[in-house]
Amino acid sequence: MVETRRKQIESAASVLFRERGYPGTSVRDIARTVEIQGGSLYAHVASKEDLLWSIVERAANRFDAALDGAENPGNSAATRLRDLARAHVSVVTEDLGNAASFLHEWRFLSATRRDDVLERRREYERRFRRVIEDGIASGEFRDVDAKLATTWLLSSLNGIAGWYRPDGRRSQTEIANAFADLILSGLSANRRTDS
Amino acid sequence: MVETRRKQIESAASVLFRERGYPGTSVRDIARTVEIQGGSLYAHVASKEDLLWSIVERAANRFDAALDGAENPGNSAATRLRDLARAHVSVVTEDLGNAASFLHEWRFLSATRRDDVLERRREYERRFRRVIEDGIASGEFRDVDAKLATTWLLSSLNGIAGWYRPDGRRSQTEIANAFADLILSGLSANRRTDS
DNA sequence: CCTACCGATCGGTAGG
């Protein structure tokens, strides 16, 4: 099954890219992980960058899909933002290698692809920002700088990709809830409505 | 002046390490920036790792010194935390290359030095955590998981090292105040006491 | 600080 092997390689590469960075990972490091010879990798992959691109695209798709599944326009801004934050964290924790590569290693892509990623990231951030703006407009949130608050919030969530370990002390749900709670409380105009 | 040249090299290296990562930066990239030949770099530097080590240590010292200067045990936990957060941001924004290398590239150091950095990072985080714990004990802050809240807060501040540009739309003061305000509000047991 | 060099490793290919 060609597809299976390819995904195995992508998965191994994403883990290494997260740990050592893209330039710090050689194609032979990746090959070793899936137990083939360095040159044999090119039976499955056009180039090292091609591999990074697949990983980054996959992560981008999963982030988008997670928000799609979490979005519910009928809810209050606070609830909507909490759901988006939790969805974001679930991708980070369940798709650690891909997510971390998407968040940090995309800058090693070629200029065209980099621009592509940048545009998708911007659109993704806008989805969070809109909810913040809605919350400010409705009086649920304080009158903060929505752009800066979006960056603030996503930075704290993205940081999880740097330190999360599946076997760690806190479960992904605990982390997601604790972070969402802190963020909501940071934006809220009132006392937090217990999550 | 040997020292001046050395610092010039460290400064150039820190900028490149931030932009391309440590493994993505060659010693010849660094040499080119200070307009000398690749081999000539070794008149000033024992090794590439030695350069990273200097940068990381310098940043660690500056972070520590910033907290030393900002700490005031007489104040309320909220005020103390706000001052620590602002101090942290000031190092990130004023020492961007060193700070980013300290935050991200330290993992490419040798095992011994890596452990060294890890211990300093832990101690640094403890200083934030203690203030959070004090605030919880005094009733100023909500009863959150102090460890998780510390990671949350520092992640959002450290994220600044990834996107801040000295010529950007927001000044470092605006950023520091906005982030500190959001964080304080996130932890606060009451409505935020306007910053 | 330069020139000229070292062995090792890099991403990638040819030809099975």
Place this chain on the structure above:
DNA sequence: CCTACCGATCGGTAGG
């Protein structure tokens, strides 16, 4: 998927 190879670049050194 392997063997055997390619030119380029890597970090680093010798000897001025």
